[in-house]
Amino acid sequence: MNIFDFLLIYSLVIIWITIFLNVVLVIGGYIYYLKTLKIKMKSDLKEYPFVSIMVPAHNEGVVIEKTVKSLLELEYPEDKYEIIIINDNSSDNSSEILSEIQKKNPNRNLVVINTDNITGGKGKSNALNIGFGKSKGEFLVIYDADNTPEKTALIYLVQTILKDKKLGAVIGKFRCRNRKKNLLTKFINIETLTFQWMAQAGRWQLLNLCTIPGTNFVIRRSLIEEMGGWDSKAITEDTEISFRLYRMGYKIKFMPLAVTWEQEPQTLKVWFKQRGRWAKGNIYVVAKNLKYIFTKEGGVSRFDVFYYVLIYFFFLSAVIFSDMLFILGLAQAIQLDIAGYSIILWLMAYNVFCLSIFVAISTEKGELNFGNFLVVLIMYFTYCKLWGIVAALGFYNFVKDTIFKREVKWYKTERF
Incomplete structure (x- = not known):
């Protein structure tokens, strides 16, 4: 055996560990999905706590009107929630659109905060x-700002968090x-x-x-x-605040009945920018919390x-080594003694990988179809490989930002 064989063994072991963990999570997720089929939520509450809905927005003129209208239509007493739009240093027509909505809804608790490049423009955490x-x-x-929650989303989130004082937040x-x-x-x-x-x-x-994801969640004001x-240095402020909640002794529960619909990137350019931000932000969170991995705290x-350490360090390196060895092997530039076993x-x-995805998408009506079957078959060779590039770029940009101490700014996801 040579060094390339050892690299191949390392890659296969890490990839299999990652796949095994994800399969276990999907199985657990499917069990929880079956439980949710039996959940019966009340249509109303004896007492409705006052809720502040906050929407950070930067140049969201394309989508913000639809988002605000969906929030105004939530099935929750009008006098028991306010909507706060943080129009953060926008240079588009967001301010005009929001002003017009306010005029049409004078009796609603709709607050619009317009910031400039001095008070705002420093990222989502600062806006929040x-x-x-x-x-x-x-x-x-x-x-x-691109979300259109279903009318029952808010009441499901609130009902769930009211049931248990140990819940610091509930996600939909x-x-x-x-x-x-x-x-x-x-x-x-x-x-x-x-x-x-599903995970x-x-x-x-x-x-x-x-x-906590970046959207569709409720959190106790007292904990904030x-x-x-929010940590103004965190790009993925949702992940960062999740770790702090758990260290404070609180839990975060998943309530899948609280559903929101959001717009996803439609071009690779926009996707790379968004996912690169996520990768860099998650690496920051890992670095910040690495010291807690071996402590009870x-x-x-x-x-x-x-x-996260497994995914962004070990799995990423395993994917890079695996692809590199595959290419070198095809070019007959290296000799692998265990190539036959590795193929199996x-x-x-x-x-x-494919089977776990089929199980996951079967939980959503209409998703387990022939079209998605074909998409899953090619996903490993295409979309997953792009993730490796994004993760590597995220790590590179994190290191560069750390060295040059760059200030956190808005990373705008283009809307369509």
Whole structure:
């Protein structure tokens, strides 16, 4: 055996560990999905706490009107929630659109905060802190500017968090609104169902552990006050605040009946920019929380620290080595003594990968169809390989930003 064989063994072991963990999460998620079929939520509450819905927005003129209208139509007493739009240093027509909506709804609790390049323009965390300073709610609910939550989403979130004082936050499910637009949005839709909400369900079922997404969640105001607000240096502020909640002794529960629909990137350029931001932000969170992986203070969130380290360091390196060895092998530039065994293991991994996705998408009506079957078959060779590039670029940009101490700014996801 030579060094290339050892690199191949390393790659296969890491890839299999990652696939195994994701399969376990999907199985747990499917069990939780079956449980949710039996959930019966009340249509009303005896007492409705006052809720502040905050929407950070930067140049969102294309989508903001539809978002605000959906929030105004939520099935929740009008006098028991306010909507705060943080129009953060926008240079488009967002301000005019929001002003017009306010005029048409003079009796609603609709607050618009317009910031400039001095007070705002420093990222989503900063915008949320600005909105938080103006909010009055006992509970805070966050939505991204491209979201259209279903009418029952808010009441499901609030009902769930009221049932247990140990719940610091409750997250809902988000679906891809433009999933049929092209092949990329079909990939994202399947990724969302499998690696995001199904994995969330699995982590809650097996570990009572969830990570806050950037949208469609409720959190206790008192906890944000205790934390001192959102970390303005965090690009993925949702992941970062999740770790802090668990260290404070609170849980984050997944309530899939609270659904929002969001727009996903429709071009590779926009997708690369968005996912590169996510990767860089998650690496920042890992670096910030790495010290807790071997301490009791980290609690159950140590699993997430381990998982992120596995994905962004070990799995990423394994994918790079695996692809490099494959290319060099095809070019006959290297000799691998265990190549035959590796092909068998790779085929097994591919089959397990596809099967776990089929199980995940079967939980959503209409998603397990022939078209998606074909999309899943090519996903491993296309979309997943693009993820490796994005993760590598995210790591590079994190290192560069750390060295040059760059200020966090808005990373705008283009809307369509």
